[in-house]
Amino acid sequence: MGKVHLRVYRGNSEGGQLRDYEVEAEEGMVVLDVIHKIQATQSSDLACRWNCKAGKCGSCSAEINGKPRLMCMTRMNEFKEGEVITVMPMKTFPLMKDLATDVSWNYEVNKKIPPFTPVEGAVWQWEQEDADRVQEFRKCIECFLCQDTCHVLRDHDKMTKFAGPRFFVRTASLEMHPLDALDRTELLKQEHGIGLCNITKCCTEVCPESIHITDNAIIPLKERVVDKYYDPLRILWNKILGK
Amino acid sequence: MATDVRTQKGLGVTLRKDPWWLEPLFYQCLFGGFTVYATWAALNPYGPNGQHYYEWGPYLSPMFSPFFNPAWLHKLPALLATPALLVLWAPAGFRGTCYYYRKAYYRSVFLDPPGCAVGEPCAKYEGETKFFIFQNIHRYFFYVALIFIFILSWDAVLALMWPINGIGPDNGSAEGPKQFGIGVGTLVMALNAYLLGGYTLGCHAFRHLVGGGLDFLRVKKNHPVRFILWRFVTKLNERHMQWALVSMLWVGFTDFYIRMCAMGVWHDFHISLFPFLNSIGHVFGGSN
Amino acid sequence: MSDSYQSFEYDVLVIGAGGAGLRAAIEASAAGCKTGLVCKSLLGKAHTVMAEGGIAAALATVDSRDSWQQHFVDSMIGGNLGNHWRMAQIHAQQAPDRVRELEKWGAVFDRTTDGKGNINVRHFGGHTYKRLAHVGDRTGLELIRTLQDKGVHSGIDVHMECTIYALLKDGDRIAGAYGYFRETGRPVLFKAKSVVVSTGGIGKLFFINSNSWECAGDGFALSYLAGAELCDMEYIQFHPTGMVWPPSVRGILITEGVRGEGGVLKNTKGERFMFKYIPPKYQGKYAETEAEADIWFKKVVIDGVKEDTVTERKPPELMSRDVVARALWNEIKEGRGTEHGGVFLDIATRRSAEDIKKKLPSMYHQFKQLADVDITKVPMETGPTCHYMMGGVKVDPETQMSNVPGLFAAGECAAGMHGSNRLGGNSLSDLVVFGKLAGEHAAIYAKKLKDFPKVDDAQLKGLNKEMNQPFENQNGEVSYKILANLQHIMEKGAGMFREEPTMEQCLKDLEGLKERVKKVTAEGNRMFNPGWHVALDLRNMLAVGEAIVRAAKERKESRGGHTRTDFTGYSKEFAKKRVVVRKKGAGMEVIREDLPQIPKELEEELVNAHMLKPEILKQLRGEA
Ligand SMILES: Cc1cc2nc3c(=O)[nH]c(=O)nc-3n(C[C@H](O)[C@H](O)[C@H](O)COP(=O)(O)OP(=O)(O)OC[C@H]3O[C@@H](n4cnc5c(N)ncnc54)[C@H](O)[C@@H]3O)c2cc1C
Ligand code: SF4
Ligand code: SF4
Ligand code: FES
Ligand code: FES
Numbered sequence A: 001m002g003k004v005h006l007r008v009y010r011g012n013s014e015g016g017q018l019r020d021y022e023v024e025a026e027e028g029m030v031v032l033d034v035i036h037k038i039q040a041t042q043s044s045d046l047a048c049r050w051n052c053k054a055g056k057c058g059s060c061s062a063e064i065n066g067k068p069r070l071m072c073m074t075r076m077n078e079f080k081e082g083e084v085i086t087v088m089p090m091k092t093f094p095l096m097k098d099l100a101t102d103v104s105w106n107y108e109v110n111k112k113i114p115p116f117t118p119v120e121g122a123v124w125q126w127e128q129e130d131a132d133r134v135q136e137f138r139k140c141i142e143c144f145l146c147q148d149t150c151h152v153l154r155d156h157d158k159m160t161k162f163a164g165p166r167f168f169v170r171t172a173s174l175e176m177h178p179l180d181a182l183d184r185t186e187l188l189k190q191e192h193g194i195g196l197c198n199i200t201k202c203c204t205e206v207c208p209e210s211i212h213i214t215d216n217a218i219i220p221l222k223e224r225v226v227d228k229y230y231d232p233l234r235i236l237w238n239k240i241l242g243k
Numbered sequence B: 001m002a003t004d005v006r007t008q009k010g011l012g013v014t015l016r017k018d019p020w021w022l023e024p025l026f027y028q029c030l031f032g033g034f035t036v037y038a039t040w041a042a043l044n045p046y047g048p049n050g051q052h053y054y055e056w057g058p059y060l061s062p063m064f065s066p067f068f069n070p071a072w073l074h075k076l077p078a079l080l081a082t083p084a085l086l087v088l089w090a091p092a093g094f095r096g097t098c099y100y101y102r103k104a105y106y107r108s109v110f111l112d113p114p115g116c117a118v119g120e121p122c123a124k125y126e127g128e129t130k131f132f133i134f135q136n137i138h139r140y141f142f143y144v145a146l147i148f149i150f151i152l153s154w155d156a157v158l159a160l161m162w163p164i165n166g167i168g169p170d171n172g173s174a175e176g177p178k179q180f181g182i183g184v185g186t187l188v189m190a191l192n193a194y195l196l197g198g199y200t201l202g203c204h205a206f207r208h209l210v211g212g213g214l215d216f217l218r219v220k221k222n223h224p225v226r227f228i229l230w231r232f233v234t235k236l237n238e239r240h241m242q243w244a245l246v247s248m249l250w251v252g253f254t255d256f257y258i259r260m261c262a263m264g265v266w267h268d269f270h271i272s273l274f275p276f277l278n279s280i281g282h283v284f285g286g287s288n
Numbered sequence C: 001m002s003d004s005y006q007s008f009e010y011d012v013l014v015i016g017a018g019g020a021g022l023r024a025a026i027e028a029s030a031a032g033c034k035t036g037l038v039c040k041s042l043l044g045k046a047h048t049v050m051a052e053g054g055i056a057a058a059l060a061t062v063d064s065r066d067s068w069q070q071h072f073v074d075s076m077i078g079g080n081l082g083n084h085w086r087m088a089q090i091h092a093q094q095a096p097d098r099v100r101e102l103e104k105w106g107a108v109f110d111r112t113t114d115g116k117g118n119i120n121v122r123h124f125g126g127h128t129y130k131r132l133a134h135v136g137d138r139t140g141l142e143l144i145r146t147l148q149d150k151g152v153h154s155g156i157d158v159h160m161e162c163t164i165y166a167l168l169k170d171g172d173r174i175a176g177a178y179g180y181f182r183e184t185g186r187p188v189l190f191k192a193k194s195v196v197v198s199t200g201g202i203g204k205l206f207f208i209n210s211n212s213w214e215c216a217g218d219g220f221a222l223s224y225l226a227g228a229e230l231c232d233m234e235y236i237q238f239h240p241t242g243m244v245w246p247p248s249v250r251g252i253l254i255t256e257g258v259r260g261e262g263g264v265l266k267n268t269k270g271e272r273f274m275f276k277y278i279p280p281k282y283q284g285k286y287a288e289t290e291a292e293a294d295i296w297f298k299k300v301v302i303d304g305v306k307e308d309t310v311t312e313r314k315p316p317e318l319m320s321r322d323v324v325a326r327a328l329w330n331e332i333k334e335g336r337g338t339e340h341g342g343v344f345l346d347i348a349t350r351r352s353a354e355d356i357k358k359k360l361p362s363m364y365h366q367f368k369q370l371a372d373v374d375i376t377k378v379p380m381e382t383g384p385t386c387h388y389m390m391g392g393v394k395v396d397p398e399t400q401m402s403n404v405p406g407l408f409a410a411g412e413c414a415a416g417m418h419g420s421n422r423l424g425g426n427s428l429s430d431l432v433v434f435g436k437l438a439g440e441h442a443a444i445y446a447k448k449l450k451d452f453p454k455v456d457d458a459q460l461k462g463l464n465k466e467m468n469q470p471f472e473n474q475n476g477e478v479s480y481k482i483l484a485n486l487q488h489i490m491e492k493g494a495g496m497f498r499e500e501p502t503m504e505q506c507l508k509d510l511e512g513l514k515e516r517v518k519k520v521t522a523e524g525n526r527m528f529n530p531g532w533h534v535a536l537d538l539r540n541m542l543a544v545g546e547a548i549v550r551a552a553k554e555r556k557e558s559r560g561g562h563t564r565t566d567f568t569g570y571s572k573e574f575a576k577k578r579v580v581v582r583k584k585g586a587g588m589e590v591i592r593e594d595l596p597q598i599p600k601e602l603e604e605e606l607v608n609a610h611m612l613k614p615e616i617l618k619q620l621r622g623e624a
Helices: A031-041 A104-111 A128-138 A144-151 A164-174 A185-189 A204-207 A215-228 A230-239 B022-041 B071-075 B085-096 B099-108 B129-156 B186-199 B206-212 B217-222 B223-240 B240-262 B277-287 C019-030 C066-076 C085-104 C139-152 C220-226 C272-279 C290-304 C323-335 C353-359 C361-371 C425-446 C457-472 C479-494 C499-517 C530-554 C600-607 C616-618
Strands: A003-012 A015-024 A061-064 A066-068 A084-086 A094-098 B159-162 B178-183 B270-272 C006-015 C037-038 C157-159 C162-170 C174-180 C188-195 C234-241 C262-267 C343-346 C382-391 C408-410 C577-584 C587-594
Touching: A003 A031, A015 A031, A015 A084, A015 C019, A031 A084, A031 C479, A031 C499, A061 A104, A061 A144, A066 A144, A066 A204, A104 C139, A128 A164, A128 A215, A128 C139, A144 A164, A144 A204, A164 A185, A185 A215, A185 C577, A204 A215, A215 A230, A215 B129, A215 C085, B022 B099, B022 B223, B022 B240, B085 B129, B085 B240, B085 C085, B099 B240, B129 B206, B129 C353, B178 B186, B178 C066, B186 B223, B186 B270, B186 C220, B206 B223, C006 C019, C006 C157, C006 C174, C006 C425, C006 C616, C019 C157, C019 C188, C019 C425, C037 C323, C037 C499, C066 C085, C066 C408, C066 C600, C139 C425, C162 C188, C162 C220, C162 C457, C162 C530, C174 C457, C188 C220, C188 C425, C188 C457, C220 C408, C220 C530, C234 C323, C234 C361, C262 C323, C272 C323, C323 C343, C323 C382, C323 C425, C353 C361, C408 C425, C457 C530, C479 C499, C479 C530, C530 C577
Parallel strands: A003 A084, C006 C037, C006 C188, C037 C157, C188 C408
Antiparallel strands: A003 A015, A003 A094, A061 A066, A061 A084, B159 B178, B178 B270, C162 C174, C174 C188, C234 C382, C262 C343, C343 C382, C577 C587
């Protein structure tokens, strides 16, 4: 079947460069297969993460020809024959080695989101239509591609002020859970800086689970923030109702 | 390492190979073009002989509806003395703060970012927390836009009322009774109202207000009507971008169509409808 | 390169952050123990995330006839009575509570549409009633995410991307674990009063498998080397439906849900062959003609009629996995398979494109993206793939402790619950039921100890040397090459069909590999170096591989996931035995042990309630 040509970033926290590899192609290969073949036959110390090889675990995130994608779900036959394919680690996070980045910041952010807390006396009977909205958010495989592509983090490095799309999705799954008792609006506005998102939707474009991150999670959450902080009539109304 | 591709930043830095710049360029042209046309049209309500370019017979351009022409307007500098001034703030404010348009112009005008995974000028960035915090007013513009759907629909209804005495020299309907008729312009205006409805009712703020703001269970169990509404709005919302763009272009086209008729460049086809109804039409438009 | 290690102290150390490990850690932490959790990947990526179909529990939300007793019986029959009955009983009794608990922790299961909105359950092979709580076809993700979020908020210390290389002992009892951080390669010592291993399965030992790279059998080997007994190692589940084409996706699982939603198996002649393969134990429970199966399908799957009201029986495609996998294999062997060595699994002609996309979204995408196949239009190609290890660390059913004091095991790497064959959905419930028990009892054990057991520094030095060896070795082979050889050797010697001579050969080949592994060479340095990681995994994989083959040689009968061409059928003698493997000196000792039998009263009760048929018992016990 001929050869495929990959240009893979090799390096560590101190820096690195792109290195070229040529690999014998097989039918139906995905980019991750090629990386594995490089490991097996050329550079056994080439670092990359993967687990499921079926787009279910969100480990193999990388930037292929500049686009944030899962390596295991990117088929080689998408590319033109003879094309040189660049594979880079995610740019937004500090590099560990080669294609593996340090994504621990994400786990820190997650810890700050108060967990699911059921309302008192919850009756665990509710309709599928109600579940649908929350289930969309729970499809997230934590590939962090949305975090990688979001310019607030990628270009403006607002890690300390902004939680990123993944965690708006997470917060939405809790806030919109019919049996959840907490209100995380203040956290969203203050510490998680939802106002920094300018709804430019790059997160939605890269999400391998096709979650409508911006339309279904971020914007509805922004509207909830408006309710609480920016809508004078609403605030007045809530005062009158004593909420 | 200065040439490390990984750490490079700045406008346009990317390893993407596809023509990502096409998208911002397209929207720059589209929005730029529309803004130029809309401004020009708004500032040119009258022809050289004072004839109206914003109406033709029963047709009224959406850029001038609801039509007010108070005396004080004409005390303003000539350039600004257009009835459109009293109207356009509303749709402009509505669209300007619409979540979809925000996305589109942040990307194509402010290049923040110019494309996904494409570098941008690393100037100070505050998102919608400082200057752009005013975007949160969007729902109030929505309330106004809701009224506009009714006004523009009513305009389309009025566009069925043809003056029996024909069209006056100022392009308005001549005095006298009316009869039912339908013209291409009527359809254009009706479609305009429809598209605007689809766009407005698919608004994110509306989606939130009808039901999205509730934690669902209560919607289904306690608010069956709001649940159905939410579903309806959600359906429209899924295509909000398409509605936004098409309705915008159609507003422009509606104005253009009426203007062309008023300028005598295009000929509007219309026919009389239900002659037996004319007596009602007579009563209806009789006072005019 | 420094051998200085980082050091941590925990009352309870849990190795593995799949469903079982997370559940154990949550429980231990809730009991007030300082708990540490280690995993090889990032948190939330463990193999559990790949589970699709559902979690089995007799919730009886859809079919009110369901009960723990029926679930127990189904698991025992599915396991061909090779199960430790007490584990199967605890599992069946406690699974519903564990599932409801997940819901209280935020899991959002699919709901019933009968207006009540309970947790919905679906069909799966070998279960008498609809019994699998599920979330579309991503149940494992829901389970792990729920536990992960519960876990990070209950004060557990998580050490991600850290591999445990050895368990440490103080005399007889457990003293902790030693390993390295994958990123830096730096060694790390965990001192612990008790240790729970929940490291998942062994899929990576076989060439065609559905597992993640993590499933290298670490927990089995670590425990074995620490003196724990392993049992049932011959029982390996080959899932009937893995992808077969293109080569790069070979083995990736096609969820059983496809058959649950009406998919049928056909050979290249277009025959629905499963009707030919109904074994005596399932006779009378499954449809015998296509017509009958189709009526059932129409009523139950399409129209959603309650199954209790349907007189037709369900299609034989829904029999337990061992049966279906053997049938498939036979069709392929007899030349009625496709050119890529599979048979057809057809859902396209059974359901509308819309239904398929709605009910099986990730299967639709998996095929579309990985194989360029639109399953709403054409049938899938499918063949058996190594999927699950029934055997593992021998544990006490009530406490999950192994024979090494302070060493507990739960999840896929513990043995007993599933017997010779696991029913679909019984693993996820196994994880939460026994994960909880393991955590609970590890905490009790830890609390009883006043001081930390002692760790021997000389032993650590020895381990450092071992771990460093691949860098010292010159001109040896790369680990990947040996791994590939190992997978082929196992596939041949201990795959779906086994016989004495090939197993003999397999053992010899494994010996040969051992020599090569001693000289395996790693390039580069210890920083995030997969070649080196695999080199160290090989020791574990070889030990587990040997245990599998030795156990398989010992069991001279065919049962569930262990099929011998030289000893077909059930044997009366082996029906009552379990094969145990343990370390003796430098070698491996294999013994036969009595398998605890269902108490007479319980058996009678179940027979009287028409859940258990005496003929079937007889037959499985090799007495028929
Ligand atoms: C494709 C697929 C679909 C499945 N579908 C279902 C289903 O629908 N229903 C069902 O019930 N079952 C299903 N199963 C089976 C089930 O998913 C697994 O048996 C189960 O997830 C195993 O869980 P576990 O907690 O024991 O281990 P795993 O989830 O495998 O976790 C093992 C953990 O141990 C860690 N680990 C391993 N070795 C080491 C070491 N040396 N040092 C440190 N950490 C280590 C790993 O990093 C990982 O965190 C499926 C399996 C597959 C492959
Ligand atoms: S929509 Fe918001 S969160 Fe998503 S990429 Fe854009 S700025 Fe980031
Ligand atoms: S929301 Fe989508 S892109 Fe973001 S982490 Fe989850 S799956 Fe990945
Ligand atoms: S390897 Fe799991 S998503 Fe790619
Ligand atoms: S969001 Fe576009 S109109 Fe409100």
